[in-house]
């Protein structure tokens with residue numbers, strides 16, 4: 001976990017700026033393009049699927065989720081819970097439904113979870129909120145048969161934290177059957193030394209306590225199948241984090257695959273989930289149908 005310690009501040013900043021690594025778009029336009037594409041995809045999903053939007057899972061303003069129901073939902077159904085990225089400080093559930101169309105047409109519900117981003121939300125709060133959203137779903141929707149987590153970037157980090165939850169205080173144990181972690185960050189320590197922490201304001205202790213890499217231990221039972229996905233054009237640091245995290249999980253007895261997707265960057269690696277023909281869409285559908 002150590003190479004980053006030898007980097008200059010500028011180099012580290014570069015490595016943790018996903019917008020600087022795409023051969024497709026330049027750094028000043030790629031984030032806006034990502035917002036536009038995911039917002040349009042979400043609008044399309046909301047227009048075509050049956051939905052329950054802004055469902056409160058807690059008392060806080062930010063504690064709401066959107067449900068995209070399967071086209072045929074007379075019986076039980078699996079659910080993919082999508083946790084958005086945005087470096088724990090931007091984006092929201094309102095542009096996070098774009099992955100729904102190919103899934104709902106195959107009988108899978110999609111839930112886009114909202115959480116309080118920084119500076120309003122603290123790292124501990126975000127992790128707790130996502131955990132509570134799962135407990136809520138299990139209690140409120142008995143039709144759900146099997147939960148699959150999918151998170152992008154900061155959302156992959158939050159999904160990974162959910163895998164290491166002691167559910168006793170939540171009074172329910174969600175049946176998490178799989179997790180798809182896309183271009184995530186699993187060790188938060190390097191982030192402390194970058195602009196990313198300006199809004200997050202994490203101490204070293206908070207960063208360590210919320211680093212999935214530090215929770216991988218053989219003592220934690222291997223709960224579900226994990227797919228760690230990384231983009232060809234993610235930065236070397238992002239690629240290293242995915243490699244090391246997947247190796248650590250495997251060494252601890254988890255069933256893990258590392259999927260290194262060619263020809264995509266940090267942003268279109270997730271945007272393309274709106275397409276039925278995208279390889280990751282098919283891999284996810286396959287994971288769900290095998291269970």
Ligand SMILES: N[C@@H](CC(=O)c1ccccc1NC=O)C(=O)O
Pocket residue numbers: 016017018019020031034085086087088091152153154155
């Ligand atoms: N300032 C960051 C922004 C960023 O990382 C980001 C933006 C939108 C969606 C996901 C992102 N990355 C991780 O959560 C960058 O340089 O790309």
